[in-house]
Amino acid sequence: MLEPQSALVVLSGGQDSTTCLFWAKAHFARVHALTFRYGQQHVQEVAIAEAICREADVPFAALDVPLIGTLGSNSLTDSTVAMDATKPADGPPNTFVPGRNLFFLSIAAVFARERGIFDLVTGVGQTDFSGYPDCRDTFVRSLNVTLNLAMDAQFRIHTPLMWLDKAETWAMADRLGVFDLIRHCTLTCYRGVVGDGCGECPACKLRREGLEKYLRTRNADVPNT
Amino acid sequence: MLEPQSALVVLSGGQDSTTCLFWAKAHFARVHALTFRYGQQHVQEVAIAEAICREADVPFAALDVPLIGTLGSNSLTDSTVAMDATKPADGPPNTFVPGRNLFFLSIAAVFARERGIFDLVTGVGQTDFSGYPDCRDTFVRSLNVTLNLAMDAQFRIHTPLMWLDKAETWAMADRLGVFDLIRHCTLTCYRGVVGDGCGECPACKLRREGLEKYLRTRNADVPNT
Numbered sequence: 001m002l003e004p005q006s007a008l009v010v011l012s013g014g015q016d017s018t019t020c021l022f023w024a025k026a027h028f029a030r031v032h033a034l035t036f037r038y039g040q041q042h043v044q045e046v047a048i049a050e051a052i053c054r055e056a057d058v059p060f061a062a063l064d065v066p067l068i069g070t071l072g073s074n075s076l077t078d079s080t081v082a083m084d085a086t087k088p089a090d091g092p093p094n095t096f097v098p099g100r101n102l103f104f105l106s107i108a109a110v111f112a113r114e115r116g117i118f119d120l121v122t123g124v125g126q127t128d129f130s131g132y133p134d135c136r137d138t139f140v141r142s143l144n145v146t147l148n149l150a151m152d153a154q155f156r157i158h159t160p161l162m163w164l165d166k167a168e169t170w171a172m173a174d175r176l177g178v179f180d181l182i183r184h185c186t187l188t189c190y191r192g193v194v195g196d197g198c199g200e201c202p203a204c205k206l207r208r209e210g211l212e213k214y215l216r217t218r219n220a221d222v223p224n225t
Numbered sequence: 226m227l228e229p230q231s232a233l234v235v236l237s238g239g240q241d242s243t244t245c246l247f248w249a250k251a252h253f254a255r256v257h258a259l260t261f262r263y264g265q266q267h268v269q270e271v272a273i274a275e276a277i278c279r280e281a282d283v284p285f286a287a288l289d290v291p292l293i294g295t296l297g298s299n300s301l302t303d304s305t306v307a308m309d310a311t312k313p314a315d316g317p318p319n320t321f322v323p324g325r326n327l328f329f330l331s332i333a334a335v336f337a338r339e340r341g342i343f344d345l346v347t348g349v350g351q352t353d354f355s356g357y358p359d360c361r362d363t364f365v366r367s368l369n370v371t372l373n374l375a376m377d378a379q380f381r382i383h384t385p386l387m388w389l390d391k392a393e394t395w396a397m398a399d400r401l402g403v404f405d406l407i408r409h410c411t412l413t414c415y416r417g418v419v420g421d422g423c424g425e426c427p428a429c430k431l432r433r434e435g436l437e438k439y440l441r442t443r444n445a446d447v448p449n450t
Binding site for chain 1: 316326327328361368
């Protein structure tokens with residue numbers, strides 16, 4: 001049974017947000033997707049997100065917010081900053097773009113409200129949160145209240161992956177019938193390699209370990225005949 | 226006694242934020258100002274804010290965020306929308322730019338954090354809030370928590386005008402020694418007329434009524450000699 005209203009998915013073209021796109025299609029009558037050009041080095045993310053939306057038959061929009069990439073120092077938008085391989089003890093890794101999810105979701109809310117949409121879907125999760133403070137449940141809930149107060153509206157931010165680990169996210173993709181699409185057509189790699197990625201950056205490592213864990217379970221479920 | 230740390234003022238060059246700039250100078254050891262080009266029709270606001278900062282000897286920065294003006298329909302950034310003269314019964318007037326203070330303060334927070342500044346000052350107030358939901362105290366407090374969670378930081382948003390009416394804001398400017406500067410050099414008018422303004426738009430009306438009320442009190446304080 002689908003919710004009769006529309007939902008807007010914040011889509012990056014990576015594993016998590018693409019899984020959320022198909023989750024939204026399974027839960028809402030109409031789904032829209034929104035992505036951002038914010039100075040990320042791998043701007044092909046946007047073309048990938050668009051191609052996924054064509055495949056999913058979902059209306060797609062991309063907005064330019066170059067400010068997000070230049071406001072705070074980070075290694076995702078500044079190629080002169082060497083990427084942290086692991087999380088430093090005293091804070092998030094330098095792949096953290098300060099305020100990114102705050103801006104993405106705030107812009108998404110205004111964009112959605114103009115179209116009469118109040119259900120927002122994001123792929124953030126705190127199980128594998130890598131030290132990013134703006135992936136935590138408490139941040140998303142606080143932002144939800146702030147958005148409602150800012151515009152005197154009733155937004156509902158949905159976070160289907162909040163408490164799932166990467167293996168469970170792969171399981172969800174499989175249940176939604178998009179395991180292969182997500183495995184081969186999404187871009188999670190910090191080095192910009194589509195699908196299984198470079199295999200070495202922190203994002204690839206997390207994705208691959210989850211995939212291997214899920215595949216062990218999946219194969220175990222197949223009866224020996 | 227000044228607070229030893231720095232503060233960042235969100236400055237538009239209008240009466241309220243300019244009063245806050247001088248309030249901040251009276252309370253913090255160092256003050257910075259930040260303004261935005263967001264597609265407002267009266268972009269001379271930015272030059273006015275810069276001139277005020279020169280006068281106040283405060284470092285000034287301006288950031289381009291054109292998206293804010295185009296995301297949501299409103300009469301401040303779209304000259305094809307006729308301006309509401311009064312607040313409609315069913316919502317804020319169309320001078321409301323959806324998400325504006327949310328974006329201004331969020332951007333200010335990231336900008337400030339990069340410079341080791343965690344005290345933010347804004348001129349919003351709910352006494353004369355004109356139906357703008359993002360001028361209310363509850364919104365600012367909620368956003369303060371959201372910003373802290375988004376960046377794992379301890380921001381403090383200061384709102385010196387939150388509970389003052391316009392007459393009390395004029396009184397504050399006078400106590401701070403900048404009554405004449407604020408009367409003649411700031412831009413509050415929706416039609417872009419500096420100082421006392423066009424006299425007819427809702428912003429001018431509010432400003433003038435406050436000024437007249439304050440001047441009656443001020444003159445009454447002068448002993449008859």
